[in-house]
Amino acid sequence: MRYINLYKIFLIVLFNLMFLISCENSTDVNATSPDLTSQSVKPVNTSIPLVVVSESLTTIQAVGLLTPSVVQISTEQLSLGSFNQVIPRSGVGSGIILDTQGHILTNNHVVEGRNSIDVTLSDGRSFEATLVGSDPRTDLAVIKITSESLVPAKLGNSENLSVGEDVIAVGHALALKGGPTVSKGVISALERTIDLDAQTSMVDLIQTDASINPGNSGGPLSNLAGEVIGINTAIIDDSNGIGFAINIDDAKIVSDQLVKKGEVQRGFIGISPFNVTKALKEQLELPVEEGVVIGRVIPEFPASQSGMQVEDVIIKLNQVDITNAGDLSKFLISNAPGTKILVTFYRKSELMQLELTLSDAP
16 A cells, blocks of 8 residues: 555656646747737836937927927018108017027028017027028028027938928917917928029928918927927918928038038039929930939039030039939038039930039029
């Protein structure tokens, strides 16, 4: 009987041991299989600092982040009336704080020719501003105030924007009391061009259906991370939901030069540029799908003097790819008059190169 009991005990121990081994193997198998639920819950190592990346906020959060950096700009311009009396004309616009030194970015048309410029911060404080510099070609200007406790805007980038992306416009529309106006929409189109005159175009603009009204000029167009991706600049009369903003990548280059030099020293080639489109490619039998087509060559300027012709297609300046008029504008902003450059272009199907020296704009 004793031997039987020992035998039973041995069998029980053996059975339990086999059961434990089976469970362990089963756990290993499950651990190697893809378990999305278990993978999504991981302990946080608090000893390692987390890197926070830009992500979408709620509209309320994005506006809360942006509003302290948005200012109202009030201006006054003196003009003569019918009987030579001096008549003051007031105007209003918006701007964004660039740094703690008091530099503010806005539109040139908001401050151009104004006799006085006053800035009101989001906390109600007001200061007289001075003009640091302006650039009519991009409709940008930098003004400056002397103040403490300034909140610079968070600048994003406009290189990787997508049509349909949600955006927020903030500005002092119609000079309404009670703080800035907020409107929300989407990016309707990219790389838009507006002709200012026969020789000047604003290029690489962001089109949006976010409501932009008089007074919004110079204010920010923001993504849902609260980052400024454009400077609101223009609306189309009699349109419904068509507004434009200067892309922030170009605005950064221009504002940096205005802060440091008081002006933009851009080179000038002397052409009217057009983007290569599918229709142009087929019509002109172009060998490329991207580039800048010369629509007009201005006499006595570098392109004309170097022998470039209408319908030549510029694809590269120095080692920089030129895929559209926006790339051309960025290149010229970054290269001052007097700079020698190598132009790579197609004439019909022939790839050609020539050197020219950039001049001042007329």
